[in-house]
Amino acid sequence: xxxxxxxxxxxxxxxxxxxxxxxxxxxxxxxxxxxxxxxxxxxxxxxxxxxxxxxxxxxxxxxxxxxxxxxxxxxxxxxxxxxxxxxxxxxxxxxxxxxxxxxxxxxxxxxxxxxxxxxxxxxxxxxxxxxxxxxxxxxxxxxxxxxxxxxxxxxxxxxxxxxxxxxxxxxxxxxxxxxxxxxxxxxxxxxxxxxxxxxxxxxxxxxxxxxxxxxxxxxxxxxxxxxxxxxxxxxxxxxxxxxxxxxxxxxx
Amino acid sequence: xxxxxxxxxxxxxxxxxxxxxxxxxxxxxxxxxxxxxxxxxxxxxxxxxxxxxxxxxxxxxxxxxxxxxxxxxxxxxxxxxxxxxxxxxxxxxxxxxxxxxxxxxxxxxxxxxxxxxxxxxxxxxxxxxxxxxxxxxxxxxxxxxxxxxxxxxxxxxxxxxxxxxxxxxxxxxxxxxxxxxxxxxxxxxxxxxxxxxxxxxxxxxxxxxxxxxxxxxxxxxxxxxxxxxxxxxxxxxxxxxxxxxxxxxxxxxxxxxxxxxxxxxxxxxxxxxxxxxxxxxxxxxxxxxxxxxxxxxxxxxxxxxxxxxxxxxxxxxxxxxxxxxxxxxxxxxxxxxxxxxxxxxxxxxxxxxxxxxxxxxxxxxxxxxxxxxxxxxxxxxxxxxxxxxxxxxxxxxxxxxxxxxxxxxxxxxxxxxxxxxxxxxxxxxxxxxxxxxxxxxxxxxxxxxxxxxxxxxxxxxxxxxxxxxxxxxxxxxxxxxxxxxxxxxxxxxxxxxxxxxxxxxxxxxxxxxxxxxxxxxxxxx
Numbered sequence: 001x002x003x004x005x006x007x008x009x010x011x012x013x014x015x016x017x018x019x020x021x022x023x024x025x026x027x028x029x030x031x032x033x034x035x036x037x038x039x040x041x042x043x044x045x046x047x048x049x050x051x052x053x054x055x056x057x058x059x060x061x062x063x064x065x066x067x068x069x070x071x072x073x074x075x076x077x078x079x080x081x082x083x084x085x086x087x088x089x090x091x092x093x094x095x096x097x098x099x100x101x102x103x104x105x106x107x108x109x110x111x112x113x114x115x116x117x118x119x120x121x122x123x124x125x126x127x128x129x130x131x132x133x134x135x136x137x138x139x140x141x142x143x144x145x146x147x148x149x150x151x152x153x154x155x156x157x158x159x160x161x162x163x164x165x166x167x168x169x170x171x172x173x174x175x176x177x178x179x180x181x182x183x184x185x186x187x188x189x190x191x192x193x194x195x196x197x198x199x200x201x202x203x204x205x206x207x208x209x210x211x212x213x214x215x216x217x218x219x220x221x222x223x224x225x226x227x228x229x230x231x232x233x234x235x236x237x238x239x240x241x242x243x244x245x246x247x248x249x250x251x252x
Numbered sequence: 253x254x255x256x257x258x259x260x261x262x263x264x265x266x267x268x269x270x271x272x273x274x275x276x277x278x279x280x281x282x283x284x285x286x287x288x289x290x291x292x293x294x295x296x297x298x299x300x301x302x303x304x305x306x307x308x309x310x311x312x313x314x315x316x317x318x319x320x321x322x323x324x325x326x327x328x329x330x331x332x333x334x335x336x337x338x339x340x341x342x343x344x345x346x347x348x349x350x351x352x353x354x355x356x357x358x359x360x361x362x363x364x365x366x367x368x369x370x371x372x373x374x375x376x377x378x379x380x381x382x383x384x385x386x387x388x389x390x391x392x393x394x395x396x397x398x399x400x401x402x403x404x405x406x407x408x409x410x411x412x413x414x415x416x417x418x419x420x421x422x423x424x425x426x427x428x429x430x431x432x433x434x435x436x437x438x439x440x441x442x443x444x445x446x447x448x449x450x451x452x453x454x455x456x457x458x459x460x461x462x463x464x465x466x467x468x469x470x471x472x473x474x475x476x477x478x479x480x481x482x483x484x485x486x487x488x489x490x491x492x493x494x495x496x497x498x499x500x501x502x503x504x505x506x507x508x509x510x511x512x513x514x515x516x517x518x519x520x521x522x523x524x525x526x527x528x529x530x531x532x533x534x535x536x537x538x539x540x541x542x543x544x545x546x547x548x549x550x551x552x553x554x555x556x557x558x559x560x561x562x563x564x565x566x567x568x569x570x571x572x573x574x575x576x577x578x579x580x581x582x583x584x585x586x587x588x589x590x591x592x593x594x595x596x597x598x599x600x601x602x603x604x605x606x607x608x609x610x611x612x613x614x615x616x617x618x619x620x621x622x623x624x625x626x627x628x629x630x631x632x633x634x635x636x637x638x639x640x641x642x643x644x645x646x647x648x649x650x651x652x653x654x655x656x657x658x659x660x661x662x663x664x665x666x667x668x669x670x671x672x673x674x675x676x677x678x679x680x681x682x683x684x685x686x687x688x689x690x691x692x693x694x695x696x697x698x699x700x701x702x703x704x705x706x707x708x709x710x711x712x713x714x715x716x717x718x719x720x721x722x723x724x725x726x727x728x729x730x731x732x733x734x735x736x737x738x739x740x741x742x743x744x745x746x747x748x749x750x751x752x753x754x755x756x757x758x759x760x761x762x763x764x765x766x767x768x769x770x771x772x773x774x775x776x777x
Contacts, residue, residue, distance in 0.1 A: 024317050024324070024423075025678075027285040027670025027692025028640040031580050032421040032496035035505050036289035036309060040335075042412040043402060044300045228347060232302075 012025035014029055021208035051091060051143055054119060056159035056176050059139065064164040075141050075159065078119040092233075094142045102182075103139075103247075139163050181236060190236065190249065192222040200239040205231045226251070285421070285495075285667055286642070287313035287326055292432040296397070304345070304458045305404025309417055311381070312684040316359075317381040322684050325492060327366070327420045328377030328774070329599050329715065330400060331509055333415045339509035341599075341715025342415065344376030345399035351434040352394035360384030361393060366599055366775060368714045375404065377599035377715050380422065380492065391531040394773035399676055410590050418691035420503070421596065422775075423613055423686050424705045429454040430487060433608045436620035439471030441606075441700075450618040453606055455488040471739070472758035474703045483709035484700075490777060493603065496666035496687050497695075497770040498547050498586065498594060500564050501579035503536075504570065506594050507548075507562045512642075514721025515560055518590055520765055521682040523550070525557045535562065536585035536765065542566050545662025546585050546765035547578040547640070566640040572629060582663040582693050588733035589722055591696050593769030595622045596713035596723035600773035604708065604723045605700040605758055612690075614683030619753050624689035624740070625651065630747060635659035644668055652691035656744040663692050663743055690750040693770025694757075695740040698728075701759035704735030712775050742768040 055076035059065055073095065079085050095103045114120055140160035181192045190213075192201070201224065203211040211234060214225040234249050271618055292308035307330055315322050325377045330342035344365065345351075351363040362384040367434040379398060383391070400415075404518030407413065433441035435448040443449040445462040447470055458480040459466045467480075485491065507515055515525040520538035530552055537543035547566030554560050565571065573579065586594075595601055597710060612624040621628045633646030633653045644665035648655065653664045658667070667687050670679035682689050689695065699705030709727045718724040729735035739758035741750035745768070748754060762769070 025323075025670065025676045025681040026315050026672055026674055027679065028314070028672060028689075029580075029669045030288055031288075031499065031501070031642065032494070032666050033284040033502045034289045034311075034419045034497055036292055036416040037416050038293040038295065038307075040412050040414045041295045042410070043295065043305055043407065044298050044409045085656045229349070232299075 013041070021033065035141040042222060050079070052078050052080045053141060053143055053157050053159045054078045055121075056141055056161055057121075058123075059161060059163050061161045062164070063161075064166055066166055072122065072123055073141065074123045076119050077123045077143070079114045079116055081116060090142060092250070096140045096142065097103070097137050135167055137163055160161070181249070182236075183249055187228075188226050188248065191217070192224070192238065195222070195238055196223065198238055202237045204235040204237065205233075262623050267498055280401070282723055285313065285315050285670065287311065287407050287419050287421050289417055289419055290624045293330075293415050294411070295400075295415065296410075300758055303403075303407070303409065304399055304401050306397040307342075307415055307417065308395055308401055310392075310394045311396055311419060312390065312392045313421065315388070315448065316391045317388040317685070318539075320386065322426050323382050323493065324685065325364075325380040325382035325422045325424060327378055327380055327492065327598075327600070328396075328398065330398065331416045332400075332407070334407065334411050334413055337418070338511055340405060340614065341377070341597075342400050342402070343404040344379060346376045347375050347399075348379070350399040351381075352577050353393040354397070354398050355393070357392045357394065359387070359389070359391050359393070361396075361421045364777065366712065366777065367475060368599070368712055370714055373404075375714070376401075376410040377712070382424070403583065409749075416505075416509070418598065420502075421496050422492040423611075425486065425487075425491050425493055425607075425684055425686050427490040428615050430610045430613065430615045431618045432606050432753065433469075434618040434620050434622060434751070434753040437751045438748060439469060439470045439473070439701075439755040439758055440753040441467060441609075441755070444468060453486050453488050453610075455486075457482065458486065468694060468734065469701060469755070469758070472699075472755050472760070474702055474759070476703065480700075481706055484706060485604050485708070485710035485776060486605055487604065487607040489650060491774050492606060492777065493607075493611045493684075493686055493774045494600070494772045495685065496773045497582045497693055498591070499580050499666055500566075500583045501573075502584045503586070503590075503594065504548055504562045504564055506581075506597060508559070509597075510559065510717075510721055512557060512559050513719065514717060515562075515723035518593055519562075520585065521550075523554070523560055527704070528532040528554055528556050530554060536583075537767070542568055542578075544584060545578065545581055546583070546767070547581075548583070549729045577639070577643065578640040580642055580644070580665045580667075582666050582688065582770050584663050584693055584770055585765045586696075586769050586771045587765040588696055588729065588736050588763055589731040591769075591773070592728055593717055593721060594771065595773040596660065596725055596728075597715065598773065599713045599715050600775045601710060601712050601725075601726065602696065602698050602708075602736075603772065604698045604710075605705075605737060605739065605755065608689070608695060608697050609752055611684060611686050611774075612682045616683065618753065622753075623750055624682045624686075625654070625679075625680050625751055626683060627677050629677060630654075630690075630750070632657055634659050651678055652750065653688075653743045654691040654741055654745055654747060654750055660743060662767065666692075689740055690752070691741050691745075692743055694738045694742045694745075694768050696739045696769065696771050697739050697758075698759075699735060699737035699759040701755070702761070704729060705737065705759065706735075706763070708735065710776055713773075729761075731763065732760045734759055738762070742770075745769055 058074040138160050140158050142158040216223050216225045257772050293309040295305045296308045331339045332342050333339045347361045353361040364376045364380040431450040433450040443451045444464045460476045471533050519535040521532040521535040532538040533549045536546050547564050550560045563572035564577040564579045632655045633650035634657045635647045638644045698708045737759045
């Protein structure tokens with residue numbers, strides 16, 4: 001009996017091997033080919049929750065601001081779409097100086113349902129701290145990109161105020177805090193300018209995971225080449241001699 | 253290999269053993285090979301910032317395998333069309349990590365992207381999907397997601413598109429040294445002036461000549477000198493080969509993505525833009541009824557200027573794509589230009605003469621007069637059952653279509669000789685599991701026996717055709733077929749030309765369409 005079972009197992013194993021060996025030579029109703037067609041589909045669906053910036057209150061137009069001082073940013077967003085914005089819909093904002101230097105990027109999470117046609121005045125404390133003494137700068141708030149909710153696409157929309165930035169202490173005494181960085185979408189590089197005595201640079205994603213990069217220039221202007229598969233939002237942290245800069249950055 | 257029934261007879265089995273083996277049989281009987289896309293593709297998770305979207309669909313295919321030697325794969329590529337536009341090739345992402353299967357149903361998936369450098373930029377032309385580990389059996393993958401970089405195609409965020417996914421069963425032919433020539437077949441390759449010695453392709457430069465260690469042939473040969481162009485695909489390096497020749501449904505779907513000018517170029521009937529009445533509705537043979545089992549047709553009345561709709565109608569009853577309309581029959585009446593146009597459009601390329609021999613023989617030593625299935629035994633089909641249907645078969649015992657059998661008179665369905673328990677010889681399969689490499693339809697190859705063929709550098713198709721509808725890739729034999737050849741025999745031919753190493757027509761340059769010409773393509777990863 002034992003021999004019978006042993007033989008049974010051996011035979012089954014042999015057949016299993018035969019089965020494997022023959023797999024490439026077996027077949028049936030073979031077509032070797034298939035195709036299928038989708039329905040017509042819009043790549044990015046209609047703007048269900050079309051949010052618009054309708055008022056940019058602070059800092060007011062032509063206001064003079066001091067460098068290295070914290071200011072509040074106040075603006076009004078209105079739902080001009082055809083569906084309400086639900087709680088936890090996260091809308092992405094970018095604050096830029098002179099149209100291309102990103103000062104900060106942040107999410108606004110709707111605290112309550114924002115009905116169609118309703119406006120919400122948002123205030124963001126300590127949102128910017130100028131490290132550049134450029135006079136007559138354009139400070140712009142932009143809603144752009146896709147929110148976390150799949151059906152909450154917002155259109156590109158910006159409001160800008162002209163501001164005068166003054167630097168009562170002079171550039172030299174604030175050398176350590178002058179640095180800023182921006183993203184070049186063509187080269188997929190982050191460019192760091194005017195940082196003094198940089199000791200370490202880190203890039204993190206939204207989950208706080210460190211992201212790899214390649215430093216391809218190490219002089220006064222530092223260029224960080226981003227690797228593939230970077231997320232849309234990153235945080236850059238720069239350690240200089242006395243200060244630590246940490247900013248969000250939107251990759252276009 | 254011992255057939256199962258003999259094993260039954262030999263062994264005095266207990267009832268339990270018998271039931272266990274019977275179960276194995278029942279499982280095997282369920283096997284087939286047909287790849288199917290089980291759901292209409294959907295576009296999901298668009299990114300307006302990066303201008304990417306995922307093409308999501310379900311796909312199954314049966315009797316898949318992966319061993320330490322090789323594996324089967326499905327070549328996936330996509331075409332898209334904007335509102336009222338023309339079909340364009342979709343550039344997929346070049347990173348295999350951006351492809352996934354949400355529900356693998358027990359079979360791990362793996363992807364390999366086919367990349368072409370187009371105008372200095374790498375573009376994903378298509379992607380191979382295959383088993384992630386060794387094993388055999390059916391595959392049922394749900395929510396396969398391919399990343400389409402629509403921004404690279406110049407498509408805007410607000411555009412509406414329709415997308416087609418195409419799936420072609422392929423077989424991986426691994427890198428390795430192999431033999432060409434068998435010491436017996438007409439016009440065979442051989443080593444130096446020793447006509448009985450096969451020549452080994454080992455990855456080293458190939459020197460032509462009649463001295464030992466050099467490559468020469470007994471015919472279909474223009475007596476070259478020097479060394480073979482180093483970029484000519486010799487078959488030493490790995491490549492993927494279509495498991496079957498182009499089927500009639502496959503060619504119909506191709507035609508239906510072309511412009512009217514391109515359609516007219518890729519068919520035999522006059523379908524020029526001003527034509528509105530078509531008498532020769534069977535467009536590949538330019539006849540009024542199906543010819544030699546080719547059932548590709550259009551309607552009698554067509555609109556001027558706009559693309560024509562083609563379909564299969566082998567039973568000639570005017571209803572399109574019925575279950576016996578020959579969708580899976582190998583497509584004949586393909587000219588060289590037709591075949592390479594399909595290849596360029598699908599991101600594939602023509603096969604070379606030595607690649608043909610490797611795809612048939614594998615790395616084994618040559619056997620004099622062997623066919624693609626590795627023996628000299630051949631049984632021609634004399635009749636067909638379920639003609640035109642998905643389960644079309646030849647008479648029992650046949651493993652090849654050749655010799656102009658009265659009961660056949662044309663090519664047979666691809667994979668028709670493979671059954672749930674067939675051996676290599678019975679199914680007419682090559683060493684790697686590639687079907688119908690001997691018989692059915694002439695295989696078209698890039699010749700090694702002509703100077704024009706030897707300039708071929710193996711560039712893969714990039715998904716695109718020129719305005720006229722022709723392939724336009726550097727160093728491919730052109731529409732005049734100069735540099736091409738024929739291998740593998742056909743349904744009308746005699747037994748001689750079906751041998752792996754027979755190359756009486758190895759540099760026969762024919763640009764015409766006829767009932768014996770089919771096409772099979774490959775791609776270098």
